Amino acid sequence: MSGDGWVAVVGTGPAGPQWLTPETADILGRATDLVGYGPYLDRVVADHQRRHASDNRQELDRAGHALDLAAEGARVAVVSGGDPGVFAMAAAVLEALDRDTEGRWRDVSVTVHPGVSAMQAAAARLGAPLGADFCALSLSDNLKPWAVVERRVRLAAEADLVMALYNPASRSRPWQLGRVLAVIGEVHPPATPVVFATAAGRGEQERLTVTTLGEADSSQADMRTLVIVGMPGTRVLEREQGTLVYTPRYYEGA
Template identity: 50%
Template sequence: ALPGARIESAAGLALAIAEAPVAVQQLGRPRGRLAVIGLGPGAAELMVPAVKAELARAQDILGYETYVRMAGPFRDDQVQHCTDNREEMQRARHAFELAAQGRSVVVVSSGDPGVFAMAAAVLEALHASSDPAWQRVDLEILPGVSASLATAAQAGAPLGHDFCVMSLSDNLKPWSIIEKRLDLAAQADLVLAFYNPISKSRPHQLGVALDIVRRHRDGQTPVVLGRDIGRPGQTLKVVSLAELQPQMVDMRTMVLVGSSTTCRFDRADGREWVYTPRWY
């Protein structure tokens, strides 16, 4: 029976009449929602509308602190949960714990969440869980503009034909696997997009990677270097494979190595266009 309700019955039928309208939103627990979103490369105009709408409805925002700050500003009632960039699985589990309580939760990635980002960690956490409350969470993955696509658009169309996207970081996979995949992708004449190309902890690996690629590519192959594309201070440079040196690149640089058909030509503003034709 409803508290304070008046009971009336007629012909064996009992009705409970509340003293005031029932606040339906306060009954039970709402179904929790978890959205894994991609912010794009950083510029607000490159964030897709669905992601902006998800951020506006969120109660909790989780992610690497740098990316959470990029997603703001936030309202006073929105809770930010910032963690280190290496705490992906802990972040994913925390997100499900919050969403299972009926909250609207967002996990933030830069670029696209499915490209070397949080979508895989969230799904791995759900796959490993036996908690039925996690299974009931309304889970959605919302795409974003990845760094490779943003850099390619600035340069022209270097990804205009078949291409391969690789991370050169060996934090989560053996370097021997990276070398094997590099050799096969370069041999297959795919345009190559390198994420995480170099860092202070592995300064030599980009040089080794370039040596592998040079076994299969002409020295005049165009290479696009896009640093912080979509963010303040972005830079874009086109060099040849023969000219490229590891010191030209840092962790915030996207490296696009052309195929045998990739072309470069001068623009009217003194820069260059780079494109890969859609034919052989």
């Protein structure tokens, strides 16, 4: 990054400071301004940066504000939870740059830095459910039609991909996860493992549930939940130390 203003898009990980990468901690320490969704900014322990909090649905406005600050010489960390490149602010910042037809931010340095994603945290808590081919899907239909969500879910199930499902439910759309599980159930057997990981890594808030496609209760999920739907070959190991879930590296018939 240059000595002039810059934007660094970072992720704090899914929980506390133990999930923060050293690179991101260094960037946060050098930043003059922090821009992000309020609850994500609250995870950052800092004493000198100016904080610019905004609502969770104001991504493009937030990105433009960060770029404007950097154009004025500020060193701006755009803060996401998890990994900034996974359903988070990196795409919004680049979209804002792409729309900059007037060249307002031509000279602003923009970099993206990896973090620990929610799906990595949830998977590690249970073992290795993402140990073979998988995909990540957002169930939110705020920016895409619901028909596209259903189609992608069905095709992923038909392709035998393990699915990490982000944004599975909210107060305004409590029915969508149930519908998605029903669509997957038209392809996979009822015994297919399903994981609900709520607030993974957040101490007493953490709730991990291992169930099956036939028994899964979609009401267990909220916006803090990452849902992992296995493939039929995904295995559940019941041990004295706790339940482990993994998807074998090999494929039946290979």
